[in-house]
Structures are given as structure tokens and as C-alpha cells.
Amino acid sequence: MPVSWHSRSLRRELLGWLLLPLAAVVAFNVWTTYRNARQTADLVTDRMLLASARMIAENVRESDGIFQAPIPPAALEMFASEDRDRVIYRVNGPRGELLAGYPETLPPPRQPSGFQHVYFTGTHRGEAVYAVALSQPVVSTRGGEALVVVGQTLRGHDRLVKSLWLKTLRDEVLLVAVAGLLALFGLHRGLAPLLRLRDEVRRRDPHALEPLDTTPVQTELRPLVLALNEALAQVERQVAAQRRFIANAAHQLRTPLTLLKAQIGVGKRGSDVAAAHEALTGIGTTVEGMTRLSNQLLSLARAEQGSTLLHREKVDFNAICREAVENLAIMAMERDIDLGFDGAPAALPVSGHATLLRELATNLIENALRYTPKGGTVTVRLRAAGGARVALRVEDNGPGIPAEEREKVFERFYRRLTSGVEGTGLGLAVVKEIVASHEGTVTLQDRVPSPGLAVLVLLPAFDG
Ligand SMILES: Nc1ncnc2c1ncn2[C@@H]1O[C@H](COP(=O)(O)OP(=O)(O)OP(=O)(O)O)[C@@H](O)[C@H]1O
Ligand SMILES: [Mg+2]
The missing domain is CATH 1.10.287.130 (Signal transduction histidine kinase, dimerisation/phosphotransfer (DHp) domain)
Incomplete structure (x- = not known):
């Protein structure tokens, strides 16, 4: 019989359960790293923009009633990098007049005042730009505030994010790979005893029934x-x-x-x-x-086969036993035995197989008739018993069976040789088998008053 051993692999499942959570943790980590990289790059850009804007703002002055904003070279040089980011700026005087830079570039979302500054994003010639707007009070006879706007395209910023993030990503992927390899190695070592056991079972002679060695396996196994x-x-x-x-x-x-x-x-x-x-x-x-x-x-x-193969149905155990007694009446008469039937007042339904149950009763009554000397008495009693069971009791006043033999007589072919009656020694073995297949019990007891044997059979009553 071919069995599919490979449909579910323990090793694959364990590895999966180890690596999946690890991968989830790593994914989360990669995401937070990305966020941190962005924040760092933002911070660097912010600082640079603000420093540049301040430098420009500090140079705004009034001379001869005219506002001037000479741009200090250092204010733009600080942006110089290999990314060739474009730097856009403009300076407006207190009345909005353009003092330096390009007109109408990068309008801030709101006008800052005092020494305030506002960061914002905008576009310049189709490219995303990050910018700061700074308001600077100008020392002049008329007073007023100048507005300085400095913006920068995001190439350098994005490259910084990427370089910060990619390094972590690479490290993390490496970590998962190494963890996977180590887990694989660990699993291989951990599962080795189990696989050895499998091989041992496979290699066995199919008829060999000696126990397997428990020493090489782990406690859990x-x-x-x-x-x-x-x-x-x-x-x-x-x-x-x-x-x-x-x-x-x-x-x-x-x-x-x-x-x-x-x-x-x-x-x-x-x-x-x-x-x-x-x-x-x-x-x-x-x-x-x-x-x-x-x-x-x-x-x-x-x-x-009773318990597994035969079809069971609702049958009246009381009626079945009455039939068995009726069928054995002639035998009782021949043997001059007083065979009595003390049935239950109502039907005793059980879930079972009528032929087998009849056989059970017949074997017990027949035993009583055969092992009881002429002139004896045999009584068959049926009652509903406690615990949702039904009870059959077969009593005789024959020689009985000594307590030490009561287990042995249920064995196949076991006969007590004292009786002098012919038989095969299978009757009680059949009874035991039938009772077991109906989830019941059978016990041998002394009849009261002695001498004699009382056989008690308890079967579960039919429930729904
Ligand atoms: N009612 C009884 N009184 C005294 N001894 C009994 C009684 N019933 C069974 N025995 C003893 O138990 C032994 C086993 O009984 P069992 O019914 O299994 O076999 P059997 O009667 O010898 O043979 P079979 O019933 O198969 O023809 C019998 O040999 C007999 O000695
Ligand atoms: Mg018998």
C-alpha cells in the first residue's frame, strides 16, 4: 500500500514557521529604517535651507532709502554637491518689490512674519522642490520686513535616503539568509533522530514486531x-x-x-x-x-466481526431472550430441568444484532441446562438496570464454577474436565466476544442460595 509521506514535510513546515515571522520582523524593520532615513535626510535639508536663508536675510539692508540684498556666495555654495541640485531663491523687500532672485518663484503657503520661517514643498520647472520662507525685519528708517525664499530640488535628498536605507536593507537580507541557513542546519540536526526512527521502521521486516529503541529519540518523541x-x-x-x-x-x-x-x-x-x-x-x-x-x-x-461489520439496529433484548428460552424448552424437558423465564414487564430495546444476541442468550441457557444435573432449576431473568443498561441473568443450581476458573472459562477451547459433558469450549468465548461487540459486560457469580452459577450480562440500553 503506497503511502504519501511527502505531502507534508515537517522540516519545511518548521522552517516556514521560523522564517516567516523573522521575515515579518525584518520587513517591519526595513520600513522603519526607511522612515528614519527620510527623517534624517529631511532634517539635513531643513538645516541647510534655513542656514542659507538666514545668511541671505542678514545681508538685506537699506542704503540711501533703497533696499538692497546682495547674495553672499557662501549662502549658495553650501548646496554644491555631485547631485547638481538646482537652488532657487528670491528676496522681496517690505513692499513686495523683488530685490534679488527670480520673480514669483515658490510662493509660500502663508506669509511668515517677525523672525519666523515656514517650510513647504513646491515645483520648479516640473521638478519637486523643498523650500523655506523666512521673514526678516530690516533695520531702516521706514521699518518693514524682507521675505527670503530658498528652495532646492530633491536629488541629493533622495540619494541620501537611498544610501542610508539600502545599506540597512542589504544587512537585513543577509541576516535572513544567515538565519535561514542556521535554522536549516539546526532542523537537520534536531530532526535527525526522527528520520533515523523513520528509516528504522521502514527497514523492518514487515513481520517483525519487537519494540523500537527509545533511547536515541528526544523526550518529546x-x-x-x-x-x-x-x-x-x-x-x-x-x-x-x-x-x-x-x-x-x-x-x-x-x-x-x-x-x-x-x-x-x-x-x-x-x-x-x-x-x-x-x-x-x-x-x-x-x-x-x-x-x-x-x-x-x-x-x-x-x-x-460484530463490532465493525455488522449492521446494528434497535432490537428488544427481552423478546430475544424469551425466544431463546422457548427454543430450548424441549432440551430442558429431555433433561428434566425446570426452565423458568422471568421477563421484564416492558420491552428492553438495545442497539444490536438480533442473531448474535440470540446466540449469546442460547449459549448461556444451554450451558446452564447442560451442566446442571437432572431435576435442577434454571431461571432466565431480564430487567432494566441502573446506568441506562439492561441486565440478563441466567441462574442454575448446578455445580457452579470456582472463582479461580471464572476467567479461564472465557478462553477459547478451555473446558473444565470435571463435568463429563461433551462440548467444544467455545461457548463462553463466543459470549464474551458478542458482549464486547455490544459494549457490554459479562460476569460469573455464585448463585444465591448456593450451589449454582449466575451469569450476569449488562448491555447498554438503546438511546434514541
Ligand atoms: N452453567 C454452568 N455451570 C457449570 N459449569 C459451567 C457452566 N457454564 C459453563 N461451565 C464450564 O465452563 C466451561 C466452558 O464453557 P463453554 O460454554 O465456553 O464451553 P463448552 O460448554 O464446554 O463448549 P460449547 O458450549 O462450545 O459446546 C465448560 O466446559 C464448563 O465446564
Ligand atoms: Mg457451552
Whole structure:
């Protein structure tokens, strides 16, 4: 039977669970790094723009009633970089007249006053520009404020962000890669005992049932191996029981066959009719015994399947037992036994298989009839019992079964040899199997008053 072992890989799953959260953390980190890089670059740009604007503003003065704004070279040189960012500026006098720079470039969103400044973004010839507007009171006879606007395109700014951010990104990707490799290595080492165990199980001889070695596996896996071993031990016990059963059954079949052969031989050699008749009677008894044996073997096979294969339905256990008693009335009469039926006042529904349950009752009543001496009493009682169960009690006043043998009589082919009654030793084994397949219990007790045996069967009552 091919089994797909590869549909889910433990190693892949563990690796996934390790790396996915790590990747999420790294992604978050990359994002915050990007934000920090932007903030740093913004700050640097802000400072530069403001410093430049201040330098220009400090040079605004009035001479002979005319405002002048000579631009100090240092104020523009500080922007010089390899990015060739464009620097735009203008200076307006107190009445709005243009003192230097380009007219109408970069209008600020609001007019600053006093020594205030405003940062803002705008565009210049289709390119994004970051700018500052600064108001500077001018020392003059008329008073008033000059407005200085300095802006810069963002190439240098963006390159700074990128360089700050890319370095972190590279480090983080490297970190994930290294972590992945280490995790893979760790997983390989950690899972090695499990894989060894798998190989050991695969390599085994399919019939080998000895337990697996628990020493090389980790503590977490030990319960799994122990459970496996327990299952193996169970299978071993079952296999052994099955073998014993087959050996016993074969032996039980061979014995009467040998006897049959001998009886036929005697019959053939016999000269008169009386001898032939005697031989035939013997053969009849042997065949009867064999028929009973094969019937019991069949019952056992059916009962073993009971729990899994057979269809169960709602049946009245009270009625089934009454039928069993009725069917055995003739046998009771022949054996001169007083067979009584003390049924329940109402139906006792159980979920079960009628034929098997009839067999259960028949086996118990038959045992009582066969092992109780002539003139005895057998009573079959049915009641609803506590715990949503129904109870069948078969009592006789025969020899009973001593307490130390009460477990053994349920074994297949086990017979007590004291009785002198013919049988196969399978009756109670069949009973046990049927009771188990109906989730019930069976116990042997002393009859009160003694002597005698009381067999108590409890089955779960039908519920909905
Ligand atoms: N009511 C009983 N009183 C005394 N002994 C009993 C009674 N029922 C069973 N036993 C003992 O238990 C043994 C096992 O019973 P079981 O019904 O399993 O086998 P069997 O009666 O010998 O054979 P089978 O019923 O298969 O023909 C019997 O051999 C018998 O000694
Ligand atoms: Mg029996």
C-alpha cells in the first residue's frame, strides 16, 4: 500500500514557521529604517535651507532709502554637491518689490512674519522642490520686513535616503539568509533522530514486531515511540492468540476425524447388524460434535466481526431472550430441568444484532441446562438496570464454577474436565466476544442460595 509521506514535510513546515515571522520582523524593520532615513535626510535639508536663508536675510539692508540684498556666495555654495541640485531663491523687500532672485518663484503657503520661517514643498520647472520662507525685519528708517525664499530640488535628498536605507536593507537580507541557513542546519540536526526512527521502521521486516529503541529519540518523541511499541505489543499478542486459536481449532477438528475413521473401520469389519448399528450411532455422535464445533467456530468469526461489520439496529433484548428460552424448552424437558423465564414487564430495546444476541442468550441457557444435573432449576431473568443498561441473568443450581476458573472459562477451547459433558469450549468465548461487540459486560457469580452459577450480562440500553 503506497503511502504519501511527502505531502507534508515537517522540516519545511518548521522552517516556514521560523522564517516567516523573522521575515515579518525584518520587513517591519526595513520600513522603519526607511522612515528614519527620510527623517534624517529631511532634517539635513531643513538645516541647510534655513542656514542659507538666514545668511541671505542678514545681508538685506537699506542704503540711501533703497533696499538692497546682495547674495553672499557662501549662502549658495553650501548646496554644491555631485547631485547638481538646482537652488532657487528670491528676496522681496517690505513692499513686495523683488530685490534679488527670480520673480514669483515658490510662493509660500502663508506669509511668515517677525523672525519666523515656514517650510513647504513646491515645483520648479516640473521638478519637486523643498523650500523655506523666512521673514526678516530690516533695520531702516521706514521699518518693514524682507521675505527670503530658498528652495532646492530633491536629488541629493533622495540619494541620501537611498544610501542610508539600502545599506540597512542589504544587512537585513543577509541576516535572513544567515538565519535561514542556521535554522536549516539546526532542523537537520534536531530532526535527525526522527528520520533515523523513520528509516528504522521502514527497514523492518514487515513481520517483525519487537519494540523500537527509545533511547536515541528526544523526550518529546518518546511518548510516540512508546505508543507505537504498545501498539506493536498488542498486535503481537493478537497474532499469538490467533496462532494458538488456529492450532487449537485444527487439533479439535482432527480429533473427531481420526475418531470417525476408526469408527468407520470398526463398522466395516463388524459382521452383524448390531455391530454396524453401534458403529453408526458412534459416527452420528461424532458428526454431531463436529457440527457443533463448526457452528461455534462460525459464531465466533461472526461475533469477532460484530463490532465493525455488522449492521446494528434497535432490537428488544427481552423478546430475544424469551425466544431463546422457548427454543430450548424441549432440551430442558429431555433433561428434566425446570426452565423458568422471568421477563421484564416492558420491552428492553438495545442497539444490536438480533442473531448474535440470540446466540449469546442460547449459549448461556444451554450451558446452564447442560451442566446442571437432572431435576435442577434454571431461571432466565431480564430487567432494566441502573446506568441506562439492561441486565440478563441466567441462574442454575448446578455445580457452579470456582472463582479461580471464572476467567479461564472465557478462553477459547478451555473446558473444565470435571463435568463429563461433551462440548467444544467455545461457548463462553463466543459470549464474551458478542458482549464486547455490544459494549457490554459479562460476569460469573455464585448463585444465591448456593450451589449454582449466575451469569450476569449488562448491555447498554438503546438511546434514541
Ligand atoms: N452453567 C454452568 N455451570 C457449570 N459449569 C459451567 C457452566 N457454564 C459453563 N461451565 C464450564 O465452563 C466451561 C466452558 O464453557 P463453554 O460454554 O465456553 O464451553 P463448552 O460448554 O464446554 O463448549 P460449547 O458450549 O462450545 O459446546 C465448560 O466446559 C464448563 O465446564
Ligand atoms: Mg457451552
